[in-house]
Amino acid sequence: MSEIKLNSLVKNFGGNSLAVDNLSVTFPSGEFVCLLGPSGCGKTTTLRMIAGLERPDSGEIFCGDQTYFSSNTGEYLKTEKRNLGLMFQSYALWPHMTVFQNIVFGLDMKNESSSEKDKRFEELEKLFQLKNLKNRYPSELSGGQQQRVALARMLAVNPNLLLLDEPLSNLDSNLRLEMRAELKRLHQTLGCTIVFVTHDQMEAMTLATSIAVMNKGIIEQLAKPMEIYKNPKSLFVAKFVGSPQMNIVDFNDGEQLASSLLNKTKFDKNNVKTLGIRPESIKLTSKDNGDINGTIETIQPTGADWIVGLNISGKSIFAISSDQPPGNENDIIGLSFKLDGLHTFDRNDLKLEAD
Amino acid sequence: MVSLNPTNQNSLLIRIKIKISQLLLQPSFIIGSILVIILTYLVIAPIISIFSNSVSLTMMDAMLSGGKDGAFTYKYVERVFTSSISEKIFWTPLKNSITVSFFATLIALALGLILASLVTSTNIFGRRYLGFLLIIPYMLPSQAMATAWLTMFKNRKISGPPGMLESFGFTPPDWLAYGPLPISICMALSYFPFAFLLFSSALSKIDIQLEEVASTLGAKTKAIWTKIILPLLIPTTMSVLLLTVARTLGTFATPYILGTPAKYTLLSTSLYSSVRSNESGVVAVLAIVLSLIGVMLLLVDIWVVRKWQRFVTVGGKGIKRQPSKLGLFRTPTTIFAWLIFLLAALGPFVVLALSTLMREPGNFSFSNFGLAYWTGVNVPGMDQPGMFTSPEVLTALKNSFIIAGSASIICGALGLLIGYAVVRLPGTLISGFLRQISFLPYLMPGLAFAAAYLSLFAVARGPIPALYGSISLLILVMVVTYLPYASRSGISAMMQVGPEPEEAGMVLGAGFWRRIVSILAPLQKSALVIAIILPFITGMKELSLVVMLVTPGTELLTTQSIRFLDFGYTQLANATILIIGVVVMISVLILNRVTKTNLASGLGG
Ligand SMILES: Nc1ncnc2c1ncn2[C@@H]1O[C@H](COP(=O)(O)OP(=O)(O)O)[C@@H](O)[C@H]1O
């Protein structure tokens, strides 16, 4: 139960871009933090630096009052001493050890007595429904069982901090939902800090208590999931979170729509480079009754609502409507924009705040 | 990136301190650095020494012709290439080597290709067994074939007991008994299994769908072979060709046994006689020439492989080709395949064994059989003890086990350590250097490498004592020669395991040794066994590498068999070779048992 503080972390693998680029962030104690970003943005590298498996070129890492790493003082705490739990995308269960041996390995390292090991194993066996699997080898387990063994192995030593690197990406979609619930429950019972890496924004939104959106080696925004969604601090965050994506428009590409959106705000055209509107903030009405007219291109009913593809003088956008759309394909209808889903970004792709 | 503050000297010092302490905390770095130092000496120093020997005056010549010991000279280069004896020590052997290599390679290639096709893709009788039996010649020491030939075809030209045919009353002509013909045939029969292995594996890797598509388009079996399969085998053929040539050039036993009586010299035997007559300058020049030929062949091979890369179709789904029905040809092809097995594996074995059991060669009467050569009781016509009582044989047996055994254990361990350092320090200088340097010995034929070691360790240099005449030198040279295979398999084993299992242990608090013992070693168990047994097998059969380094007292079984031949004790030589064969076979069986791996992958080297 300790906060994680990263200070000016830099990691270069020798390419022309930095894997982690002067990253500073604090993950509050007891949070379920999702490190969210596209593949290759440096999530795994960051996680591995926290675990001590990768050494930063410079910067500092603290966990509570422990210094994990500091290039200022030269301190470095070995991975073995950090008392954390790490789960790999591949689980990395040792193929030559049984489920029992895998799970109690960490206790072995602490020279725990065998009665202590048995006791702890029984607890974990119950918690993760591993009954009758004790003497199996990893190759004799299903994907979901392997996952649970990996979780149990990580938790056996009561770590201060859990690090998980895309642990759900190898599972099929049903199992993934189940494991998400399991992880959430786990966080509520254990209450320890969890850093969870994913590139799936849906997973991050549903699991996290805080999301850190990462892009090209830096963290663009750290906030509660709804805050990230409602108030993205940068164009990247706005585009990355939400499905279907936020509609993005600028004055070169969709001049008419951009002007119409800009009219709703009180910003000057000179300051604004890009505008974005969430699909659910577009209300569909009959022709000439909205802020602007558009042609319906596609209608995809999802059951709960309708995803409507629209064309406004050449620019295609999506709207989500909870009511039956007021027209069919190729009909012209009216659109009105709600301010809460409308965002403006400046030349640096940063959000323009209405003061 | 955070830039350094240049005014702050302290921060720079701290940075350096951190860097060093970080590196020292990393076991892979420490292991890597130590390996770099050791290997630099063991690999680079012999190469430098041989180059310097080729152009510096020996003490002997300095005394004879005046001049300073070690002075720079072209004398030896001239002696090899232009002097009056150059014809004898270089040009004729070169010509002979080329002739023999050409025919041996051609036969080996043809046998390998035909047999691989028959075994992998047709319904000849016993294909299941042939797959294994046909690689047996590869496990026999290379002198087995040659001595078996000699036991059979020897005529009165050389001393010792007569050959079997001779005792039947038929005197084989010289051209059949000695010289290029038997050398080429024996080498071909020794080396075709290599071609057989490579062709078999290439054939099984060809995506069966390529052939199926052709047959849907109306191609018959014959068309599929000529239009699809054989063209796809071109890259393999080129590789087999070049590697077999390289092997035949470096072979010592066959030309020594079958060439010497007819004064038919190859480059390898010429190098050996120069060593025997203490011509270290000439030895160095010849060794360099042999190595250069080796390097050239290897470069051509790399070039060919690269050129044909786009040609190689990966992704055979492991579906076996339906064996084609040979119809009328089934019986003749079966006879052919089994005949080759008989000639190359069973035949030599039987001939060798018979010769040690018959008191007089060629006399098949019952009373002529006995164990005299083994027990040493009533050995006809020589004052030698038998195999079981001879102190020389016992010493050689002990030495062979000690030398091949230690070398293979060291090799296995080194291979995994190199693998560890190379894979765990990716992109660093150490990793690249280790990879390259452990491959270097591959470029030098065993004879050349041995010559280099001879010159390097003949005298004490600095803290390194003179090792000539000691068992350690033999172990050392074996370790270094087999290093390319050991490190290659070590690297690939480490790659396969990946860092994660180890990291998972690290996170749970396991220190370096603990990770090695509980995680890495068990995971690498079968890799380690292979990495030890393979060099052991090679070491037991090794001759060319050690033949010029042994001294009385450090003889191995292989060199002892050559000594016996030199003295005309054919039966004892044959018995010694049989012992080697048996030890090797047992090792191979253990290897198969323990690892269940395909021999093809292991013996490729
Ligand atoms: N061991 C490594 N060696 C070289 N480059 C690496 C290594 N690990 C990661 N990288 C590079 O660093 C960048 C970030 O990688 P990573 O942290 O794995 O991204 P993510 O987990 O977000 O997909 C990538 O460009 C990747 O190619």
Ligand SMILES: [Mg+2]
């Ligand atoms: Mg990753």
